[in-house]
Amino acid sequence: MNTISRVVATTATLTLALGAVAACGANDGAGDGDSDEALTIALLLPETKTTRYETHDKPLFEAKVKDLCDTCTVTYLNADQDAAKQQQQAESAITNGAAVLVLDPVDGKAATTIVKSAQSSDVPVIAYDRFIEGADYYISFDNERVGTIQGESLIEATGGEGEILMLNGSPTDPNAAQFKKGAHGAIDGSGLEIVAEYDNPDWSPDNAQKFTSSQFNKFDPEDLAGVYAANDGQAGGVFAAFKAAGVTDVPPITGQDAELAAIQRIISGQQYMTVYKPIKDEAEKAAELAVALAKGEEVSGTTDFDGVASFILDPVPVTKDNVADTVVADGFHAVEDICTDEYADACRDAGLS
Numbered sequence: 001m002n003t004i005s006r007v008v009a010t011t012a013t014l015t016l017a018l019g020a021v022a023a024c025g026a027n028d029g030a031g032d033g034d035s036d037e038a039l040t041i042a043l044l045l046p047e048t049k050t051t052r053y054e055t056h057d058k059p060l061f062e063a064k065v066k067d068l069c070d071t072c073t074v075t076y077l078n079a080d081q082d083a084a085k086q087q088q089q090a091e092s093a094i095t096n097g098a099a100v101l102v103l104d105p106v107d108g109k110a111a112t113t114i115v116k117s118a119q120s121s122d123v124p125v126i127a128y129d130r131f132i133e134g135a136d137y138y139i140s141f142d143n144e145r146v147g148t149i150q151g152e153s154l155i156e157a158t159g160g161e162g163e164i165l166m167l168n169g170s171p172t173d174p175n176a177a178q179f180k181k182g183a184h185g186a187i188d189g190s191g192l193e194i195v196a197e198y199d200n201p202d203w204s205p206d207n208a209q210k211f212t213s214s215q216f217n218k219f220d221p222e223d224l225a226g227v228y229a230a231n232d233g234q235a236g237g238v239f240a241a242f243k244a245a246g247v248t249d250v251p252p253i254t255g256q257d258a259e260l261a262a263i264q265r266i267i268s269g270q271q272y273m274t275v276y277k278p279i280k281d282e283a284e285k286a287a288e289l290a291v292a293l294a295k296g297e298e299v300s301g302t303t304d305f306d307g308v309a310s311f312i313l314d315p316v317p318v319t320k321d322n323v324a325d326t327v328v329a330d331g332f333h334a335v336e337d338i339c340t341d342e343y344a345d346a347c348r349d350a351g352l353s
């Protein structure tokens with residue numbers, strides 16, 4: 001078990017001390033324990049091409065805040081993969097009196113500037129999904145474990161032999177480095193040979209397709225044993241590249257996020273696996289934490305991650321065999337959404353209908 005796994009706090013409960021701590025300073029947004037006080041929570045997400053953010057994170061977070069706090073309002077801001085835009089969004093949220101920032105940074109390093117600026121106005125920052133040094137809290141999954149799961153799955157699917165391509169996430173995303181570390185940890189000692197590796201700016205599915213197609217000038221796509229793709233968006237681009245090259249027997253491709261399109265590819269044999277991260281747990285924990293901080297209440301039950309009080313959740317591997325027991329059982333995707341006419345046969349095979 002690695003260090004991160006040992007500190008996994010899946011079951012850690014967020015306990016809020018009843019005695020509210022006055023947290024007002026230069027910024028008036030932070031609460032003083034008065035239950036009628038109007039409070040604004042800013043939710044800053046990094047991009048829209050990955051479907052999780054606007055389909056799951058945003059609505060789940062907003063619903064939980066509404067549930068917990070009548071007087072709280074969520075201001076939602078999406079940076080469209082632009083770190084400078086995110087910086088401006090954060091500054092305007094602070095200026096407009098946000099009591100707390102829930103920040104999923106486009107660029108983890110650049111976001112330390114946002115953290116400093118927020119803290120100098122007494123606005124606490126929750127690093128959401130991606131780590132930011134100096135943040136007040138961090139909530140995410142065990143991201144190195146995500147990479148290990150992906151690497152091990154690819155070894156299993158390929159029999160652990162042959163040449164593969166490796167597509168990692170954005171170099172500015174701290175998670176991408178953790179996924180990559182976990183995946184290399186599994187793959188490097190195996191019989192799989194990484195013949196080309198790419199750190200994909202912006203996690204772009206289009207870039208993933210272009211990179212993969214360009215490799216077909218050097219390697220016969222029919223000879224590749226598999227492809228490590230760090231998330232489902234990229235897996236979609238990789239699959240499209242194989243199709244465009246006329247390959248009918250596409251080799252195993254990994255993914256992450258359990259996107260609807262990826263689940264459909266998995267049940268129809270076009271993608272080998274994905275990693276399901278129960279975003280409900282992550283978004284709701286972040287909402288509980290944000291409301292507590294906005295009201296100036298104390299938080300406990302955290303674990304340490306690189307010096308930041310954290311909640312670290314467990315990722316779940318998904319292949320055709322356990323789609324029903326994971327994403328469907330959890331209500332992450334409804335059978336009717338997966339099993340459109342095109343996937344009717346695949347759904348029967350996967351035990352979904």
Ligand code: GAL
Binds near residue numbers: 129
């Ligand atoms: C990661 C995140 C993944 C995926 C990716 C692309 O940081 O953990 O779930 O969405 O970014 O945005």
